[in-house]
Structures are given as C-alpha cells and as structure tokens.
Amino acid sequence: MTNFNQPLGGNEMPRYAGPGTMFRLPSQETAAGLDIAIAGVGLDIGTSNRAGTRFGPRQIRNESVMVRPYCMATGAAPFDSFQVADVGDVALNSFNLLQSIDIIEAFFDDILAQGAKPAAVGGDHTITLPILRAIHKVHGPVAMVHVDAHADINDRMFGEKITHGTIFRRAIEEGLIDPHRMVQIGLRTTGYSAEDFDWSRDRGVRVVTAEECWYRSLAPLMDEVRDMIGPDGPTYLSFDIDGLDPSVAPGTGTPEPGGLMASQGVEIIRGCFGLNLVGCDLVEVSPPYDTSGNTSLLAANLLFEMLCSMPGCKRNS
Ligand code: MN
Ligand code: MN
Numbered sequence: 001m002t003n004f005n006q007p008l009g010g011n012e013m014p015r016y017a018g019p020g021t022m023f024r025l026p027s028q029e030t031a032a033g034l035d036i037a038i039a040g041v042g043l044d045i046g047t048s049n050r051a052g053t054r055f056g057p058r059q060i061r062n063e064s065v066m067v068r069p070y071c072m073a074t075g076a077a078p079f080d081s082f083q084v085a086d087v088g089d090v091a092l093n094s095f096n097l098l099q100s101i102d103i104i105e106a107f108f109d110d111i112l113a114q115g116a117k118p119a120a121v122g123g124d125h126t127i128t129l130p131i132l133r134a135i136h137k138v139h140g141p142v143a144m145v146h147v148d149a150h151a152d153i154n155d156r157m158f159g160e161k162i163t164h165g166t167i168f169r170r171a172i173e174e175g176l177i178d179p180h181r182m183v184q185i186g187l188r189t190t191g192y193s194a195e196d197f198d199w200s201r202d203r204g205v206r207v208v209t210a211e212e213c214w215y216r217s218l219a220p221l222m223d224e225v226r227d228m229i230g231p232d233g234p235t236y237l238s239f240d241i242d243g244l245d246p247s248v249a250p251g252t253g254t255p256e257p258g259g260l261m262a263s264q265g266v267e268i269i270r271g272c273f274g275l276n277l278v279g280c281d282l283v284e285v286s287p288p289y290d291t292s293g294n295t296s297l298l299a300a301n302l303l304f305e306m307l308c309s310m311p312g313c314k315r316n317s
Pocket of ligand 1: 150152
C-alpha cells in the first residue's frame with residue numbers, strides 16, 4: 001500500500017528487542033527524503049534545578065517500543081501518510097550551553113534544508129530557541145501552541161539570557177513568534193511576583209492557566225485556538241511535559257502540582273490537527289526522576305499524537 005517507512009511490528013520482532021530508534025523506525029544520518037525527521041536533543045545544561053533531561057531522548061526511544069502505528073480514537077495513520085525516520089541525536093557540547101545552542105540551530109537548519117519537518121525530543125526547554133531560529137529562516141514568524149506549567153519568559157536567570165526559563169521571551173523579542181497567534185496552556189506555579197505571566201499577556205499572548213483547564217475537556221479551547229491561529233500560517237507546537245500534573249508525569253526537573261491530566265494533553269495535541277504545523281517538540285522529560293518509566297512512555301505517546309496532527313495526516317474512519 002505504501003513505500004513509507006514502517007515501525008518494526010511486535011509480531012516481527014519482540015518489542016523488548018530490535019532497534020533502539022524512536023517507534024522502531026529506520027534510522028538515517030540525514031533528513032534526506034523525509035517528511036518528518038525525529039531528532040534527539042539531550043540538553044540539560046540550560047536547567048535551573050534538577051537536571052537529567054540529557055537522558056530524555058534515549059529513554060523515550062526505549063519506551064516508544066510499545067507505540068503501535070494507528071490511533072484507534074482518531075483513525076490517524078501517520079506512517080501511511082508521511083515518510084518518517086529517526087535522524088539520531090544532536091552532537092551537543094555538554095560543557096558549553098551557548099555553543100550547544102549554535103550546534104542545535106545548525107542541525108535543524110540541515111533538517112529544514114532537506115524539506116523535512118522537525119520533531120524534536122528533548123532535552124530541556126532551551127532547545128526550542130535554536131530550533132525556532134532555524135525555522136524562522138525558512139518560515140518567518142510562527143504561531144505557537146505552548147504547553148507548560150511555566151511561561152518561560154524570564155528576562156534573565158542568574159544573569160543569563162539563555163536558559164530553559166527565558167526562551168519564549170527571547171523568541172518573541174527576536175521576532176521568531178507572532179505573539180498575537182500564541183497560546184500558553186497549563187501555566188501555574190508559585191511566582192516571583194503576582195505579575196509573572198503579564199509580560200506574555202502584554203504582548204498579546206493568550207494565557208490559559210491550569211485552573212482554567214481543571215475539570216473540563218480542552219477540545220472547546222482548541223476550537224478557539226484553531227480559530228485564533230487559522231489554518232494557513234506556519235505554526236509550531238512546543239510541549240513541556242511539566243505542563244501535565246506530576247501524578248501522570250513525575251519524571252521532570254521542575255514538577256508543579258495542579259497540572260493537566262494526560263487526557264487533556266492528548267486533547268491539546270489532537271486539537272492541533274487543522275493547523276499548519278511546521279515542527280514540534282516534546283521537552284523536559286528527565287529519566288532519573290522517572291522511576292516507573294511512565295513519564296517517558298507518556299512522552300512517546302504524545303510524540304506519536306504529534307505525528308498524527310501534522311497537516312495531511314490521513315484518517316481511516
Ligand atoms: Mn518550559
Ligand atoms: Mn516547565
């Protein structure tokens with residue numbers, strides 16, 4: 001039926017064996033010929049508190065062995081729709097954050113130059129800034145769907161301009177994002193001041209706090225988000241796993257109680273179908289704090305849902 005890469009099935013090779021790639025897809029050295037390139041970016045030196053996200057890509061690949069190729073709820077068939085492969089990991093300099101940022105940007109420049117869409121697996125949230133810099137060169141300013149407990153709009157942290165808590169401020173300042181077509185979902189936490197989220201609001205970003213999400217389906221919210229962004233403009237999805245509640249995603253560096261349920265995270269991603277997604281990332285999974293592996297397993301499933309929401313993904317229904 002298709003010449004697209006298929007994940008190695010569990011009836012061809014036991015799921016605990018076989019390749020260590022994401023979804024047991026083929027690996028490639030470059031993104032040549034791909035529609036979607038899955039890349040690991042195991043950065044954790046942009047983190048303010050607990051580290052460990054450097055192990056994220058490897059552990060999420062490990063847990064991804066259980067992800068099967070069809071979404072039974074939506075009928076989405078990403079591997080009948082797109083050529084997808086795992087292009088491996090960015091060769092970061094783990095001793096130098098600023099150099100690593102430049103290395104990441106160049107890596108994603110290469111993916112985009114091949115005409116592929118990047119699906120990045122972090123790594124701490126700092127990785128999103130260089131990815132957006134690369135995307136901006138191709139697409140201009142993007143609309144943004146950002147899931148997180150934190151706004152990540154600090155001006156500086158410990159005096160530093162580039163950290164996992166400053167990137168969306170930098171991205172808006174640099175014109176990488178159109179803030180009037182940006183939504184931040186799941187924000188909560190204790191703040192340094194009562195005005196912590198106002199820098200976003202003052203620039204036109206729609207801020208949806210976690211409390212606004214409690215006890216409800218997020219499908220209606222995503223209807224509004226699609227109306228706000230529209231179907232055509234290049235859009236990026238950045239999903240910080242700590243947007244979800246620590247009860248479902250404890251394996252992260254900056255957990256915050258009172259977060260979204262796993263089902264709400266899925267609703268957000270499914271609600272992105274209909275947007276012109278040009279790239280996505282899943283960040284902040286820290287395997288040393290993921291003692292059951294469930295956070296990484298959830299992350300792998302969320303990454304699969306992202307593939308299902310890429311424009312043009314076929315639905316069998
Ligand atoms: Mn974040
Ligand atoms: Mn966060």
